Amino acid sequence: MISIFKFAVVVFYLIAQMSVLAERDISVIFDKCSAQRKEPDNQYSSELPLCILTAMEILNNNGAVNKKNLEELLLLRYKNQTFVNNLIDLCAVEQPNPGETAYYVFYTCWITPYESLEDAKHMIAFLSCWYPKYKSSEKIKAAQNDIYKCFLEKINIMDKNGEVNKEAVLQIMKASENKKLTDAVIEGCVTKKENPLETANNIWKCINM
Numbered sequence: 001m002i003s004i005f006k007f008a009v010v011v012f013y014l015i016a017q018m019s020v021l022a023e024r025d026i027s028v029i030f031d032k033c034s035a036q037r038k039e040p041d042n043q044y045s046s047e048l049p050l051c052i053l054t055a056m057e058i059l060n061n062n063g064a065v066n067k068k069n070l071e072e073l074l075l076l077r078y079k080n081q082t083f084v085n086n087l088i089d090l091c092a093v094e095q096p097n098p099g100e101t102a103y104y105v106f107y108t109c110w111i112t113p114y115e116s117l118e119d120a121k122h123m124i125a126f127l128s129c130w131y132p133k134y135k136s137s138e139k140i141k142a143a144q145n146d147i148y149k150c151f152l153e154k155i156n157i158m159d160k161n162g163e164v165n166k167e168a169v170l171q172i173m174k175a176s177e178n179k180k181l182t183d184a185v186i187e188g189c190v191t192k193k194e195n196p197l198e199t200a201n202n203i204w205k206c207i208n209m
């Protein structure tokens with residue numbers, strides 16, 4: 001259910017979303033910012049998010065989030081005031097500098113589509129573990145178990161000592177509509193491994209089955 005691949009489809013999603021918004025302005029901003037990119041192949045660069053969000057006045061020039069404008073944009077998609085308010089509390093979190101804030105807000109508030117608030121909590125916890133610590137694909141590969149551990153701790157599936165919250169793992173596995181869940185599979189998924197990193201890696205495989 002939670003997959004790093006979600007992040008790989010962002011550009012396609014963004015383009016699809018623009019026609020839904022039917023706002024020519026956004027499309028113009030996107031084209032202009034894309035054309036200006038100095039590092040077009042670096043998906044971890046904050047230059048595109050920073051350019052787009054600043055032009056849309058979702059980020060002020062000093063790097064602060066303009067929540068009123070963000071709310072307007074998100075209401076176009078979700079059409080649910082309570083959900084949008086809750087989402088903004090989770091996602092409009094300012095980071096150490098405007099570039100990082102732009103990257104974070106771009107992916108957590110806007111580009112990643114959410115089915116529910118629970119879904120949003122998981123995805124945002126994942127992203128906040130994944131970024132800004134690891135800004136290149138090599139580093140991400142090397143740090144994968146670290147990211148899983150950080151994420152699983154954040155959503156209270158595991159504690160710092162690698163103790164597993166079995167009920168929580170089960171809930172997530174059941175929600176993923178996996179039909180092959182036998183008792184043996186479940187037992188394998190909630191077993192504590194040699195160290196917290198390996199336990200996290202094991203749980204991660206299970207919840208992505």
Ligand SMILES: *[C@@H]1O[C@H](CO)[C@@H](O)[C@H](O)[C@H]1NC(C)=O
Nearest residue numbers: 080081082083084086116117
């Ligand atoms: C709106 O969002 C809230 C919070 O996620 C949710 O509890 C509620 O059911 C939603 N309302 C509708 C009509 O979908």
